[in-house]
Amino acid sequence: MVSLWKIFWIFAKIGAFTIGGGIPMIVAIKKELVERKWLNDEDFVDIITLAQTAPGLFAVNIAILTGHRLRGTKGSVTATVASCLPPFLIILLVAMFFTSFKDNEYVIKAFKGIRPVVVALIGIPMIDMLKATKMRWWSWIIVISSMLLVCFLSVSPIYILICVIVMAAFVSWYNNRKEAEK
Amino acid sequence: MIFVELFLTFFLIGMFTIGGGYAMLSLIQNEVVSVHGWITDAMFTDIVAISQMTPGPIGINSATYIGYEVLSQQGASEFMCVLGSFTATFAVVLPSFIIVLMLCKVYEKWKDHYLFKGIMSGLKPATLGLIGTAALSLATPENFIDWKSFVICILAFIALYFKKVGPFGIIGLGALVGLLVY
Numbered sequence: 001m002v003s004l005w006k007i008f009w010i011f012a013k014i015g016a017f018t019i020g021g022g023i024p025m026i027v028a029i030k031k032e033l034v035e036r037k038w039l040n041d042e043d044f045v046d047i048i049t050l051a052q053t054a055p056g057l058f059a060v061n062i063a064i065l066t067g068h069r070l071r072g073t074k075g076s077v078t079a080t081v082a083s084c085l086p087p088f089l090i091i092l093l094v095a096m097f098f099t100s101f102k103d104n105e106y107v108i109k110a111f112k113g114i115r116p117v118v119v120a121l122i123g124i125p126m127i128d129m130l131k132a133t134k135m136r137w138w139s140w141i142i143v144i145s146s147m148l149l150v151c152f153l154s155v156s157p158i159y160i161l162i163c164v165i166v167m168a169a170f171v172s173w174y175n176n177r178k179e180a181e182k
Numbered sequence: 183m184i185f186v187e188l189f190l191t192f193f194l195i196g197m198f199t200i201g202g203g204y205a206m207l208s209l210i211q212n213e214v215v216s217v218h219g220w221i222t223d224a225m226f227t228d229i230v231a232i233s234q235m236t237p238g239p240i241g242i243n244s245a246t247y248i249g250y251e252v253l254s255q256q257g258a259s260e261f262m263c264v265l266g267s268f269t270a271t272f273a274v275v276l277p278s279f280i281i282v283l284m285l286c287k288v289y290e291k292w293k294d295h296y297l298f299k300g301i302m303s304g305l306k307p308a309t310l311g312l313i314g315t316a317a318l319s320l321a322t323p324e325n326f327i328d329w330k331s332f333v334i335c336i337l338a339f340i341a342l343y344f345k346k347v348g349p350f351g352i353i354g355l356g357a358l359v360g361l362l363v364y
Contacts, residue, residue, distance in 0.1 A: 015237070015238055016237055016238075017237055050282070050285060050286070050289055051282075053285075053289075053302065054278060054281055054282045054285050055196075055197060055198065055199055055200050055277065055278050055281055056196060056199050056275070056277065056278020056279075056281065056282060057199065057202060057203055057206070057239045057241040057242065057274075057275075057278065058202045058203070058239070059238075059239040059242075060239060060241075060242070060275055060278060060279075061278060061282050064278070064279055064282045064283065065282060065286065068283065068286055073283065076279070076283060080275060080279060084238075084242050084271060084275060086237065086238060087236065087237055087238020087239065087242045087243050087246065088238075088242065088246050088267065088268075088271055090236050090237060090238065090243075091232075091233070091236060091238070091242075091243050091246040091247050091250075091267070092246065092250065092264060092267055094232055094236060094247070095246075095247050095250040095251065095254075095263070095267070096250075096260070096263075098232065099254060106361060109360050109361050109364040110356075110357035110358075110360045110361050111228055111231070111357070111360065112327060112331075112360045112364045113334060113356040113357055113358070113359040113360020113361065113363070113364070114227075114228070114231045114353055114356040114357050114360060115224065115227045115228070115231070115320075115324075115325040115326075115331070115356075116325060116326060116331040116332070116334040116335035116338065116356070117231070117334060117335065117338040117352055117353055117355070117356035118227050118230050118231045118234070118320060118325075118353075118356075119227075119317050119320050119321055119325065119335050120317075120335050120336075120338035120339035120342055120352075121234060121338070121342065121349055121352065121353075122204055122207065122230070122313065122316050122317040122320065123314075123317040123339060124339070124342045124343060125204050125313060126204075126310055126313040126314050126317065127343065129309075129310055129313070130310060133306055133307070133310065135307070138307075139306070139307035139310075140307070142304065142307035142308050142311060143307045143308075143310045143311040143314065144311070145311070146307075146308050146311030146312060146315065147311045147314045147315050147318065150208060150212065150311075150312070150315040150319070151315055151318050151319055154212075154216060156212055156213075156217075157198065157205075157208050157209045157212055157312050157315070158194065158198045158209070160308060160311075160312075161198050161200060161305070161308060164304045164305055164308040165301055165304070165305065167304060168300050168301045168302075168303065168304025168305070169297055169300060169301050171300060171304075172296050172297055172299065172300020172301070172303075173296075173297060173300075175296075175300075176296045176297075
């Protein structure tokens with residue numbers, strides 16, 4: 001059985017060195033867990049799929065699921081805390097440090113250049129996902145109308161997600177019934 | 183009380199984070215900037231930039247940072263700021279922790295159910311829309327101060343799209359350009 005300390009150590013390491021979100025983390029986890037034979041390939045694919053389906057952050061979901069597979073709920077808690085701890089501590093340091101430098105002339109100038117870059121940085125994953133998703137006519141309606149509603153009418157994204165869940169459930173229920181009648 | 187509000191806000195954000203950290207950004211922005219007015223759009227953008235440069239999932243990083251900043255804006259002591267960080271981070275992880283553990287148990291049985299599949303196919307484009315929203319709603323006058331900002335954004339977009347630079351590199355370049363032109 002894998003010890004909780006080992007789980008903690010590995011996920012802390014993964015949390016501390018993952019820059020750029022979930023995808024690089026998949027590579028790190030595969031290396032640490034599958035190559036040590038703690039997980040087999042099938043477990044690994046299941047965990048990735050479930051982590052993407054469930055709400056929450058991909059990286060954290062992977063920690064929750066892997067911890068669960070290895071040591072049940074205890075393992076889950078350990079892996080989750082371990083993967084959140086390094087980023088938490090690093091950000092705390094940055095926040096303390098940055099507050100005292102925020103009004104520095106050069107810092108202000110640098111951030112004037114950084115802000116437009118951030119907008120581009122967020123735009124890119126959307127393009128990548130658009131390419132990876134099979135888009136139908138109604139997918140475009142959902143994409144565009146959710147953008148318009150949030151940006152221009154300040155509707156909370158939460159309401160949009162609830163509406164989409166209810167509508168999608170209804171449509172698939174209806175389609176299923178129609179097929180059953182045939 | 184501010185801690186209760188922080189907890190509830192980030193709990194809600196964590197619960198409705200579907201599609202990962204980037205989709206979460208529009209939720210965070212809506213709640214933290216628009217609804218509560220805890221921080222400004224420019225500050226939010228800076229936090230996103232810093233979250234992207236530091237290791238760890240962007241959702242954890244920004245929750246930690248915003249928790250700190252909300253308290254700091256109100257003139258709280260360093261210790262209270264750290265407590266704010268902890269509250270926001272804990273609250274953002276908690277819902278997915280509960281939901282993922284429950285999903286673990288029913289996923290095998292449900293993953294091929296037509297309702298589940300239908301809901302997922304509706305949520306995918308909604309997630310895309312929310313990521314687009316995060317990018318669009320950061321294109322504010324605060325972040326785009328003049329024509330140079332637009333040029334920086336477009337150049338960054340092109341560089342990222344053709345995978346010439348990573349997220350870390352592009353933020354560094356943005357800072358450099360900001361120092362040179364402003």
